[in-house]
Structure formats: C-alpha cells, structure tokens
Amino acid sequence: MYEMLAELIGTMVLVIFGAGVVAGNVLKGTKSEGMGWIGISIGWGLAVALGVYVSGTVSDGHINPAVTLGFAAIGDFPWSQVPFYIAGQLMGAFIGAVIIYFHYFPHWKATEDQGAKLGTFATDPAIKHYPSNFMSEMIGTAMLLFALLGIGANTFTDGLEPISTGLLIVAIGLSLGGTTGYAINPARDLGPRIAHFVLPIHGKGPSNWKYAWIPVLGPIVGAVLGSALYVLLLG
Template structure:
C-alpha cells in the first residue's frame, strides 16, 4: 500500500467511526439517540485509534493536515510530501462522510433539526464568536500536536501507541471540545462539509460556509505552533518561525478578548437603556 492510499484509508476510517457516533447520538430514531457528549468524545477517540492502527505502519497515520504541517514545520516530516498527504486526507474524509450518509439513510428523513444533520458532518460553535472560536480551535490543535510529540518521546509496549493517541483525543474532547466541537483537523471538517453540501440529504439546510474557515485556519495555526512550541521548549530551537507564529497568536488572543469586552459593554449599555 502506498502512503497516499494509506492516508485515504486511515482518514476514511476516522470519519466513519467519528461521524458515525455523532449520527447515532444526533439523528432521530437511532438507538443511540441522546447518548450524549461523553459517548461522542469516546467515539472520536476510538475513531482515531482505529485509523492509526490501520495505516500507522505505512504512512505514520497523520490523518490530519494540521498534524502533517506541524511535523513538517519542525523538520520531522518532508515538505515535498505535504501536498500529497493533505490531498489524501481530504479525499478520505469525503469518502468517510459519504459512507456515514448511507449508514443513516432512513434517519435523515426522520430528523427535522437541520443543525443536528450538519453536526454529523462538520463542527459548529456553541456560542458564535469569531475570534474566540478561532482561539478554541488553535488551542485544541496545539495540544493535539504537542501531545503527539510527547507521546513520541516515550516508549510504550509495542502496539500501544495508537490507544494512547486515542486517549489524547478523548481528553481534548472532554476538556476543550465544548466550545466548537473540536474539529482540530481541517480535513475532518472540510471534507465532510463538502459531502454535506453535495449529498441529497433530505431537509438538510445550509452547510454553514461562513463558519467553515475557522476549523481549517485554527487547526493549521495550532498544529504548526504545537510543533514549534515543543521544539522551542524541549530542544531549545527558538526559530524565527516560532516567534512569528507566537506573535500571530498573541494578536488573535488580544482580538478575541477585545471582542468579548466590547460585547459585554454593549450588553451593559443595553440594560441601562432598558432601565
């Protein structure tokens, strides 16, 4: 099997299990309907575990453009392979989403909530706030890539690494996922979102393209910074790229805080006017 095919297959498996668990929890008349957030996070953790077990020995099982870019940014993955890996990941995510669509074929008709249908394919914010949503995706993916480097620096019993990576995904979902649904993976969000837009899903509504850039750009920034930060702190490699990305993230953090303060001041002003 080629690395290209491996990344397609691994990412497809990721989305089949990950999108599948959201479908089971969200869609009407599913036996798993209403099972809750813990089930979703465990399902995604197992999804990553199975994807890594499937193709880790062939491609390293990145399954995520943010991981590919994060490792490339610090010289742990060749840049000339990056376009091929990202293309494969996008294809695999799209195929996986199409399989999930067919898995739940009669349930689309039974589910009236358009947001619940879209959630099977892609993420969305609990509270819509552009800069804060972007920060959430940056932090989640930063923790992911840095965590993968932590895991890689330790020795585990042979065959245990994929399970440890899966636990990392569960931890991120439980602790950080409640704000934006933790895409932490541009392919995981964009590939299925395209599938949602194309597939003949009964009563599906829009694909929320106005939000779609956040789970792409946020993970890219967070993934690259996770790799740069790990190398800066643990190996002393304070590269120019580290300082540039640090500055970009600082600007985003300030913008997020400023946006929330403005909203708070507006709320206070409106209350005073009402009184």
Template sequence: MTPFFGEFLGTMILIIFGAGVVAGVTLKGTKAEGAGWIVISIAWGLAVTMAIYTVGPISDAHINPAVTVGFALVGDFPWSSVPAYITAQLLGAFTGAAAVWLHYYPHFAKTEDTAAKLGVFATGPAVRHRPSNLFSEVLGTFLLVFVMLAMGSQAFAEGVNPIIVGTLIMVIGLSLGSTTGYAINPARDLGPRLAHAFLPISGKGDSDWSYAWIPVVGPLLGGSLGALSYQAWFEGTTTPALWMAVTLFILAVIFAVVLEQQSASKKPVDYEVIHTKS
C-alpha cells in the same frame, strides 16, 4: 499499499466512526439517540486509535493536515509529501462522510433539525463568537501536536502508542471540545462539510460556510504553533517559522474580531447549537 492510500483509508475510517457516532446520537430514531457528549468524545478517541492501528505502518497515520504541516515544520516529515497527504486526507474524509450518510439514510429523512444534520458532518460552535471559537480550535490542536511530539520521545510498549493518542483525543474532547465541537483537524471538518454541500441529503439546510474557515485555519495554526513550540522548548531550537506562526495567529485573531464586530452591527443570525465532534 502506498502512503497516499494509507492516509486516504485512515481518514476514511476516522470519519466513518467519528461522524457515525454523531449521527447515532443526534439523528431521530436511532438506538443511540440522545446518548450525549461523553459517548461522542469517547468514540472519536477510539476512532483515531483504530485508524492509527490500521494504517500507521503504512503512512504513519497523520490523518490530519495540522499534524502533517506541524511535523513538516520541525523537519519530521518531508515538505514534498505534504500536498499528497493533505489531498488524501480530504478525499478520505469526504468518502467517509458519504458512507455515514448512506448508513443513516432513513434517519436523515426522519430528522427535521437541519442543524443536527449538518452537525453529523461538520463542527459548529455552542456559542458563535469567532475570536473565541478560533482560539478554541488553536488551543485544542496546539495541545494535540505538542503532546504527540512529547509522547514520541517516550518509550512505550510496542503497539500501545495508538491507544495513547486516542486517549489524548478523548481528553481534548471532554475538557475543551464542547465549545466548538473540536475539529482540531481541517480534513475532518472540510471534507465532510463538502459532502454535506454536494450530497442529496433529505431536508438539509446550508453548510454554514461563513464559519467553515475557523476549523481549517485554527487547527493549522494550532498544529504549527504546537510543533514549533515543542521544538523551541524541548529541543532548544527556535526558528523564524515560530515567529511567523505567532504573527499569523495574531492576524487571524484580529480578522476574527473584525468579523465579529461587523456581524454584531447587523441583524444576528439565529444559528442553533451544534453538538458534535473534530
């Protein structure tokens, strides 16, 4: 098996389990309906663990463009492989989302809430405030990549590392994830959002593309800052890439503030709360 297919398969597994638990909790008529945020957060953590166990020996199981880019920035992954990895991750996420749609097909038809249907595929904020939503995604992904790199310097018993990473995903979800649904992974959000847009889902609404840039840009910035900060603080190496990432973060926040001000000057859009994962 090639690393490309490993990333495809690992990300597909991640989304089948992750989006699958969201569907079970939020769609009508399932046996898990209404099980709540704790169930979603735990299942996403376990989904990451299972994906790493499956394809870790093949591709190192990045299953997340923010991890791939962050590792490349600090020299732990070759830049030449970044485009292929990200492509595989997006394709895997799309395919996993399509599988979840087929699995829950009658429940999508039974569910009238279009926001709940979108929430199976893509993240959305509990309170729509772009600067805060962006910061939430940056912070969550910063901690993800920073702590993953820190854990890489520790000696664990063989086979334990995937459980540790899954636990990290769970704690991010339980402590920080309830603001935006913690995508912390551009492929996790963009791939399934594209699936929502293209699949003939019964009674679906729009795919909320006005928000879609936040769970892509936020995790990429957070992952980059997490990796470069670890390199600076723990290894004593500060590169121009760190200051570039900081500058891009500031510019992204300014852009989000401007969008929020423009939105506030217009008639507000009534988006329903989407309780889902990343």
C-alpha cells in the same frame, strides 16, 4: 502513492467511526440517540486510534493535515510529501462521510433539525464568536501536537501509540471540545462539509461556509505553534 492511499483509508476509517457516533447521537430514531458528549468524545477517540492503526504501518497515520503540517514545520516530515498526504486525507474524509450518509439513510428524513444534520458532518460553535472559536481550535490543536510529540518521545508507547493518541483525543474532547466541537483536523471538517453540500440529504439546511474557515485555519496555526513550542521547551 502508497502513503497517500494509506492516509485516504485511515482518514476514511476515522470519519466513519467519528461521524458515525455523532449521527447515532443526534439523528432521530437511532438506538443510541441522546448518548451525550461523553459518548461522542470516546467515539472520536476510538475513531482516531483505529484510523492510526489502519494506516500507521504505511504512512505513520497522520490522518490530519494539521499533524502533517505541524511535523513538517519542525523538520520531522518532508515538505515534498505534504500535498499528497493532505490530498489523501481530504478524499478519505469525504468518502467516509458519504458512507455515513448511506448507513443512516432513513434517519435523515426522520430528523427535522437541520443543525443536527450538519453537525453529523461538520463542526459548529456552541456560541458563535469567531475570534473565540478560532482560539479554541488553535489551542486544541496546539495541545494535540504538543502531546503527540511527547507521546512519540516515549519508547514505552511502542505499538501503543494509536491507543495513547486516542486517549489524547478523548481528553481534548472532554476538556476543550465543548466550545466548537473540536475539529482539530481540517480534513475531518472540510471533507464531510463538502459531502453535506453535495449529497441529497433530506431536508438539509446550509453547509455554513461562513464558519468553515475556522476549523481549517485554526488547527493549522495551532499545529505549528504546538510543535514549535514542544521543540523550544522539550526538544
């Protein structure tokens, strides 16, 4: 249960800083409005680094069901703990999104764009093409796991793994994230999407549940493939 609580807190920190940078970019009237994709990518990278630092000494800082499942698929994590980690991650992501709702409270009313409001919480493709969108999430998460295993194999990263992981997230965001908003984390998308659905956000639109399966299933498939590929080639 300590590990589950650590994953909850780490994922909450991840979403507070990650969804927070998106909100600051897309909601009307913020001082950071329109900062652009580079700012969002850097913000998410720092969010991951901080989430891992917060939870890493207790749970190794997965803060992502895809990471948990990818490690379990290659025998680096016990399957018996997978449900507890994922439960903590989903709850943490939901709580983090609720906190962002209250932090930006007056800006929801000032923003008319329903897509911008949803984009603060969950991902949406630049061009809706479900096979390509699924492929993007799968490739992005495969690269995440492939590189994470590589980072972990280098002893020079001891103590610096969260920073290295954060830089990896920035790289994925800048290189691969422009197609779907790079969820690469089922909890990061699903927990806040549920928050968007249940919160009384002023003038919100639909939560786009037709698309919601892609940022959940795509990262899971990609994580298993990326982990298996690393073991096959370099393990």
